[in-house]
Amino acid sequence: MTDHAELARIRFVTTHFEYLQGLAALPVLAWIALAMAWASDWIGGWLVLAAIPPLAAAAVAAIVHYRRAYGQVRPPRTGTRDAVFLWPVLATVVAAAAVDIAGLTWPVSVEGIVLSGAALAGAVLVRPLTPALLLVGVPWLVVSLIPLGGSAGPHPLSTTEVWILAFCAGSAVLQVWGHLLLRRTLRPRPARRASGT
Structure with a gap:
């Protein structure tokens, strides 16, 4: 018999099937x-x-792999609810712009704190992704709070290119976790045999 946690995981995976195809997103990241x-430079x-x-x-090959292995899952219409995943990026851009416009150079990374806060909030709100979000959010928060920029310079994570690199690295961890969650929850379809064999 399937327990409640497994049913919730299956519901999450089928609802977010497109987002959990991590192997397809890794080449883009x-x-x-x-x-x-x-x-x-x-x-x-x-x-x-x-x-x-x-x-x-590689991205096309991954998409083909997911289609062959799992078919196509049509999630229910969620409307704008999925736009909530864009809020951390928007908040980081706003924080970076505010710090830049104000001419502030802090020894801690405001951008890193915002991104890590979003990851840690996601760890509480999106239970199936909690381990990956904690793996991303906790180190980000620690590194963001260590004054790596010194007393006068900006924190390395406050540089646009560096925080985007950090975001890509964290997203890659999340994409790998999503792929593993998808693979563990949905069993791949059996491979088709060539006719005549």
């Missing part, structure tokens, strides 16, 4: 991270361009 590394721009074809192929 990798490309954004490369673009931020280029913007920080850590790598050459040619690498960002050269990465587009293999990363696009």
Whole structure:
């Protein structure tokens, strides 16, 4: 017999099926991270361009894998409820803009605190993703509160490229967890055999 927690997990996975296909999002996150590394002058721009074809192929291959393994799940219409996932990014952009406009340079990272707060709030509100959100939110909060910028300089996580890189890294952890949750909850369809074998 299926218990209540398992039914809740199945309901969560089928409702958020499109968002839990983590292998499809990882190549996109990798490309954004490369673009931020280029913007920080850590790598050459040619690498960002050269990465587009293999990363696009990897994303398409992942989408094909999910379709073959699980078919297509049609979640119920949720309206604008899913827009709540954009609030942490919006809050971070607003916080970064406010700090920049005010000309403040703090030894702690306001952007990192906002992102970690969003991850920790998500850990409370979105139970199936709690372990991954804690894994992301707690280290972000600790690093954001350590005065890495010194008394006069900005915190490294307050640099736009760096907090976007951190966001990509945290999102990658969340995407891998989503993939594992999807795989554990929904069993892949059996592979089709070629005719005549």
